[in-house]
Amino acid sequence: MESNKGSFRITGGSRLVGQVTISGAKNSALKLMAATLLAQGKSTITNVPDIADVHIMEELLTRLGCVCSYDREAKILEIDVPAVPGHRADYDLVRKMRASINVLGPLIARVGEVEVALPGGDAIGSRGIDFHIKGLTDLGATARSEHGFVIATAPNGLTGATISLDFPSVGATENLMTAAVLAKGVTTIENAAREPDVVDLGEFLISMGAKIEGLGSPNIKITGVAKLNPTTHATLPDRIVAGTWAFAAVMTQGDITVHGGRIEHLEVPLDKIVEAGAVVTSTDDGFRVKMDRRPTAVDVATLPYPGFPTDLQPFVITMNSIAEGSSLVTENVFEGRFMFVNELQRLGADIHVDGHHASITGKKELSGAPVAATDIRAGAGLVLAGLVSDGVTTVEDAFHIDRGYPGFAESLRALGAQVELI
């Protein structure tokens, strides 16, 4: 897919009303794709979103010797994995997409060696991989960092161990789970991440023949097997995209039915939306969010799942910027995640940041201006801010938004927004 280097041009003032259908989760699909490396042969993943990051992961897998074929209409991706995949993920891909480091676990398990470029920081803060490395070392690998790469080897295979994470990191839990499935003996990951994406990956691995217990709990137990088989699996619907539409309904005093949105994956954010004044109802295949007044400001602290997701934090800050009253939003997961606040301030938002706290005083309306997307969620948050701004807002660097929201402009237009890509 061509990356969109352009801008979103939004004329504010529309109430969003109608229906959206949620595609497969970016943060699940990318991990399932990396995990196919664990078995020789053809795996099939359905409900794969047509977004830039999926195509970057296809490129990475192709460089590792896989043959990928994506059916854009059907959203089905087939990956044919060779007997011996390559073992190197270069910086040009890792810097474009951090989820490239998810090949670390599968490759060390399957090939016994792996070199992955160090991802460095990004627009939401410094993002270490020390938990990934320490966990692999606990499993018997040797790992070192050299010339911008993390190089890990385990020529005689990995051995099960008890690994305790200092923080329930999503990426580390995924890499260690995908490493441990082929290790000798039993691995326990303590303080594991509980995100639905981690559960989806675990179920994918189980369908390949892995033995995993405790998915969705802080203690995951993996009993290694000698070999895994290719599989077929449907990607989980994207809870962050579903949550984005929920906030869009609240902010524009709209009425949006979110087909495929799983209420059970969004309990805390939907509770916050109800606190802000919306009516949330469950439907046959998703949920509906209806709002008929200006939202009331809500206090939020981001936390690992099942807490309020850091990926929805830009939307709650944007909502609070136009809400009745003052609020405090605390970011506990990524320290750099308030960077986009400077852009919101250009739209007139009254926000003061102090460390990992943002205090917000709501205004009736923001004031349209040119702003720039700094990352996927911040970019989508600024587009929603444009919807509740007086006049025209342009959000530059729209490619960030493409990375997570397939057909975002089309969906917004279908709901009645005045949005174009320029």
Ligand code: UD1
């Ligand atoms: C994933 C998601 C991202 C989401 C995040 C938290 C993908 C592609 N990205 O990112 O959208 O916001 O989960 O839900 O799935 N940390 C360390 N050392 C490590 C690993 C993590 O210090 O070895 C820190 C990070 O810097 C961060 C925190 O732990 O402060 C959480 O990171 P983590 O859960 O690993 O997030 P990602 O997997 O990178």
